[in-house]
């Protein structure tokens with residue numbers, strides 16, 4: 252059951268307490284309570300997703316994701332020196348479902364090489380692409396698009412799951428003038444921009460149709476998919492909302508030494524007899540560990556937090572994508588602005604969604620892409636003189652190119668954009684504490700573009716965007732660029748990128764996996780916190796390096812495998 256008030260909770264003792272009812276946390280709660288002998292409590296800081304219209308209507312996503320809404324943690328980053336000193340809002344979902352209840356819904360699994368690298372970095376073959384692949388299928392329910400269009404040639408059915416909790420579909424409303432030009436470009440410039448039937452095969456390189464965690468015109472999230480009404484009714488599952496966990500309690504108060512590991516058995520006010528599972532996300536999980544005295548001993552001591560267990564990697568190694576882009580006016584009124592800049596059409600589109608779950612509101616927020624391209628730097632690029640290739644292999648991208656029939660928000664007229672992201676960044680940031688107040692916002696320093704490699708690579712990426720737009724397919728359609736990037740020298744382009752880029756909200760790595768016995772890292776490959784009994788982290792923070800993909804699919808498979816590991820430990 253879902254509880255709004257702690258006083259109503261029926262029990263003090265649970266087998267498992269899951270901190271965070273977000274993307275990963277709800278997967279674990281749902282899977283563990285499949286066994287009726289197990290009791291689970293989920294503690295979620297935010298409110299319910301039920302009745303939050305903007306979390307249901309894909310097009311209205313920003314109403315739930317943006318800073319300032321009641322459903323956002325309202326974080327900001329520190330000034331980002333590599334990005335002209337800008338301070339960015341750092342969006343994180345503050346409601347049941349976490350980021351899966353407010354994200355952009357793009358469904359991208361990443362490259363096989365991303366997961367094979369996780370296997371190498373952890374010494375656990377179980378994280379390799381081939382071994383993880385069944386979990387993608389287990390998570391997914393392939394669904395026809397809302398407009399029921401013929402999807403042949405737009406995806407490969409052989410690589411998708413059909414029975415899982417999360418609906419995945421192709422776009423349910425089309426922008427034909429734009430889409431035809433994208434596809435035409437793949438035939439005109441096939442060397443640089445080959446068509447890829449399905450970017451989720453493990454071989455993402457090329458341009459393909461985007462898939463979204465949307466079913467029948469509505470957002471599919473961990474809250475809607477893994478906490479269906481019948482699952483919520485399970486007598487062995489309690490979910491407490493408005494419950495922000497400050498720190499974990501060490502009931503045994505045992506001395507810290509490698510031979511007598513610390514045992515965590517409680518959070519604030521509830522007992523977990525088997526395990527506490529931290530699923531508070533890549534910001535929340537390290538924050539709770541640090542508040543609990545698990546982290547860099549010196550830094551904790553300096554803040555007046557008694558260090559309990561020295562794990563210097565907690566909150567470090569934050570790995571995040573960085574986005575920049577280009578936009579052009581177009582000689583057409585067939586862009587998403589025809590809805591966002593016209594109140595009548597906006598209201599009609601909303602009414603259509605209400606009546607039949609069709610129309611433009613079935614697609615994600617206005618700036619969503621119709622297609623994505625996953626691209627690489629040239630093998631002989633001089634950028635590799637600055638830093639060795641950080642990508643996990645030749646089948647994995649350096650860049651994501653998002654193709655959007657929409658310009659910059661607030662600019663009148665009709666535009667298209669090509670957003671370009673550096674998805675194999677060298678830069679690493681951190682999540683640290685500002686004080687010993689466990690409820691104070693953490694310090695989020697992504698160190699975006701702090702590596703020159705990232706800035707120089709993204710410069711090459713923007714050149715690829717310009718090349719894409721130079722294909723004959725766009726002749727007569729593209730008007731003036733919003734900013735004339737083609738006229739810039741490479742140095743000017745790099746400076747432009749530093750002044751005009753931002754984060755992708757894809758942070759991972761702050762409780763990263765490393766091999767068992769390694770002196771670095773936060774969790775072992777079985778997601779148990781190193782040196783601590785009774786505590787795992789199961790969420791995006793355990794991925795040691797950001798995949799070349801939006802991160803929800805990777806988070807879902809971490810959670811599915813994590814739940815299996817917990818079941819295995821306790822023979823459930």
Ligand SMILES: Cc1cc2nc3c(=O)[nH]c(=O)nc-3n(C[C@H](O)[C@H](O)[C@H](O)COP(=O)(O)OP(=O)(O)OC[C@H]3O[C@@H](n4cnc5c(N)ncnc54)[C@H](O)[C@@H]3O)c2cc1C
Pocket residue numbers: 270271272273274275276294295296297316342343344345346347348349350351353354355356357358359494495496497530531532533535536539755756757758790791792800801802803804806
């Ligand atoms: C605006 C935005 C757009 C995105 N777009 C996409 C996209 O289009 N495609 C994609 O694949 N990925 C996208 N992502 C990234 C993706 O959604 C995340 O990587 C993923 O969902 C993270 O899952 P998680 O379980 O690690 O954390 P979360 O989903 O954030 O879950 C953490 C949960 O823990 C709760 N919590 C935190 N601290 C505490 C505490 N102290 N006590 C109790 N509860 C707590 C939070 O409220 C939250 O519910 C986007 C992210 C954002 C923010």
